Amino acid sequence: MNSFITYSFQVVIIQFLFLSFYYLLLRKETFFMLNRFYLLGSVLFSFVVPLVPIYDSKDRLVEIQLNEIIVSNFKRNVIDNFMENEFKTSQIFFTIYLLGILVFMSLFLMKIFKIWRIKKGSKKIIFNSTKIYLVEHSSLAFTFLNSIFIGNHNHEFEVIVKHELIHRIKKHSFDLLLLEIIKVLYWFNPLVIVFQNRLIEVHEFEADALAVQQDKVRYFESLLTQVFKVQNWSFTNSFFNQSLIKKRIFMLQKSQSSKEALYKYGLIIPMMIFSIMFFSRCVDADESTVKKSEESSFINDEVSSLQKNDAKVPSVSFESVDETPRFVNCENIDKDENSKCFNDQMNLHIMKNFTYPDLALEKNIEGTVVVQFIIDKEGNVINVEARGPENGALLEKEAIRLMLILPKFIPAKLKGERVNVKYGLPITFKLK
Numbered sequence: 234m235n236s237f238i239t240y241s242f243q244v245v246i247i248q249f250l251f252l253s254f255y256y257l258l259l260r261k262e263t264f265f266m267l268n269r270f271y272l273l274g275s276v277l278f279s280f281v282v283p284l285v286p287i288y289d290s291k292d293r294l295v296e297i298q299l300n301e302i303i304v305s306n307f308k309r310n311v312i313d314n315f316m317e318n319e320f321k322t323s324q325i326f327f328t329i330y331l332l333g334i335l336v337f338m339s340l341f342l343m344k345i346f347k348i349w350r351i352k353k354g355s356k357k358i359i360f361n362s363t364k365i366y367l368v369e370h371s372s373l374a375f376t377f378l379n380s381i382f383i384g385n386h387n388h389e390f391e392v393i394v395k396h397e398l399i400h401r402i403k404k405h406s407f408d409l410l411l412l413e414i415i416k417v418l419y420w421f422n423p424l425v426i427v428f429q430n431r432l433i434e435v436h437e438f439e440a441d442a443l444a445v446q447q448d449k450v451r452y453f454e455s456l457l458t459q460v461f462k463v464q465n466w467s468f469t470n471s472f473f474n475q476s477l478i479k480k481r482i483f484m485l486q487k488s489q490s491s492k493e494a495l496y497k498y499g500l501i502i503p504m505m506i507f508s509i510m511f512f513s514r515c516v517d518a519d520e521s522t523v524k525k526s527e528e529s530s531f532i533n534d535e536v537s538s539l540q541k542n543d544a545k546v547p548s549v550s551f552e553s554v555d556e557t558p559r560f561v562n563c564e565n566i567d568k569d570e571n572s573k574c575f576n577d578q579m580n581l582h583i584m585k586n587f588t589y590p591d592l593a594l595e596k597n598i599e600g601t602v603v604v605q606f607i608i609d610k611e612g613n614v615i616n617v618e619a620r621g622p623e624n625g626a627l628l629e630k631e632a633i634r635l636m637l638i639l640p641k642f643i644p645a646k647l648k649g650e651r652v653n654v655k656y657g658l659p660i661t662f663k664l665k
Contacts (some may be wrong), residue, residue, distance in 0.1 A: 236641070239561070241285040241419065243512045248424045252273035254504060255431065258497045262490040265439035267498060272432050273408050276425070278505065279311040285513040295638065303585055303661045330421075337420040341413055350375050355382065360394055376400040378407070396444040410493045438484045445485055451636040554648040558608040558654050564643060583635055583660065590627040594664070600625050601661045602632040610651035635660075 254274070259268055351373075355366035365382065371384030374393045381397045383390065400406065411427040419425055559566070577642035593599075600622030607616045617636045619629040636658075645654045 236561070239564075240283050241422065243536050244279045244419075245422055245424060247279035247282055247512060248275065248422075248428070249510050250508065251279065252424060252427060252431075252502065254500070258500070260431075261487075262494050262497070263438075263442070263484065263487060264490055264495070264498075265442060269408070269432065269435045269439065271498070271501070272428055273411070276412065276428050278508070282508050282512050285509060292593065302580055302658065303663055331479055333420040334417060336419045341417055348382075351382060352380065363394060363398055365394065376406055377408070392444070396440050399440040399443050400436065403436070403439065405440075408432055408436070434480060437481055441481050485595070496659065555648065558612070558645045559639065559643040561643065579658070582639060586635055586638060588631065589662065589664075590631050593627040593631075593662070595626075596624075597664065598622075598624055598627060599662045599664045600628065602628050603660050604632045604636055604658045604660060606636045606656055606658075608642050608654045608656065610644050610653055612644045614639045614642075616655075625662075628660075631662075632660050 251271075255268070255271065255275070262268065351368060352366055355368050358367050366380060366382045368382055368384045370386070372386045373382055373384040374387055374397065375382050376397045379401055381394070381401060383393055383397070386417050387393055409429060409432060412425060412432065416425045416429065530663060557571055557575070560575060560578040562578055563571055566574045590598075602619050602621035602625060605616075605618045606614050608612060609615050614636055617633050619632045621629045621632070644651045646652065
């Protein structure tokens with residue numbers, strides 16, 4: 234759930250960036266097809282960028298020594314209760330998210346059902362070789378997918394048909410339908426609705442620009458003299474949308490944008506690069522380390538095969554890096570408090586997942602195990618090694634297992650670059 238929240242937050246920031254660019258530089262341009270692809274592409278781009286891996290060949294390492302953690306073989310009811318409450322909180326958020334999807338999905342299906350009812354109750358006619366659904370006793374005029382619906386109370390029937398036919402040819406409804414589906418899945422993101430409304434505007438401008446070429450005077454009259462009775466389903470292209478009439482008339486009267494204005498679209502490229510640099514996933518291209526999934530079999534290997542040259546891990550303060558690795562729960566904690574938050578979360582992780590090895594209990598084995606591991610530039614725990622007392626192979630294995638099941642971290646940064654951080658953690662196994 235935390236990863237999804239982080240991902241969604243990144244998506245919103247990227248969308249806000251691209252939407253701001255559109256409002257500042259592109260909204261009043263008459264390159265309607267380019268604006269259409271810009272808006273639709275911006276939404277899709279925002280969902281892809283946080284998932285794109287960027288390979289970094291730099292291998293910088295910072296080392297930090299953590300506080301000792303003492304574990305024992307008795308149950309910690311306080312920790313168990315805390316984790317139960319934490320699980321319930323995650324369940325509540327997940328339930329709210331699913332309920333939101335169900336509500337918005339229901340609204341979406343209701344819109345589809347209304348259109349289906351209109352289609353079933355309409356008379357199918359052929360007008361100038363175009364199939365039209367004639368809606369009785371109505372002033373509606375809209376296009377949905379490949380179907381054109383026009384009310385029989387509309388006076389400028391031919392003008393409206395030409396306009397709606399452009400919507401059908403240009404497949405405008407498919408854009409809006411895609412945004413409607415995204416709106417169901419990301420109902421908590423209001424920017425999706427803004428993108429959808431801007432797309433509706435661009436669709437109307439594009440259809441007007443093409444339809445008005447045939448009879449400009451008559452077209453203006455049809456916009457100005459109709460009695461507008463509008464239903465708006467968000468993902469249909471409605472001819473008589475009151476909120477858009479003034480904008481459409483303004484754009485029809487506006488001079489065509491100059492070719493020099495096309496240079497504005499060139500600024501999209503650095504904006505995309507900026508988004509990829511700051512929001513994509515960083516992966517080491519030449520990293521010779523092994524990921525978690527590949528290390529699972531390592532738990533069963535003999536601990537004697539680990540490097541045990543020196544039990545002491547070089548100690549470096551948290552001030553050595555600009556941003557230290559963080560647990561997701563410590564994301565909004567300032568740097569001064571992150572050290573405590575990190576140790577607290579590490580302690581909590583070990584307490585809730587720790588199991589004293591049965592054989593070690595039987596043989597009365599206890600002692601301190603020093604674990605070394607790296608939190609890489611991706612936020613994964615890699616290169617886990619352990620050194621314990623002379624007869625502590627079982628304790629070493631348990632310590633390694635605890636490190637390998639650590640959650641994904643927010644990686645560290647040094648001078649603006651993600652860096653690997655090596656940790657040393659003493660874990661003392663005590664029998665009670």
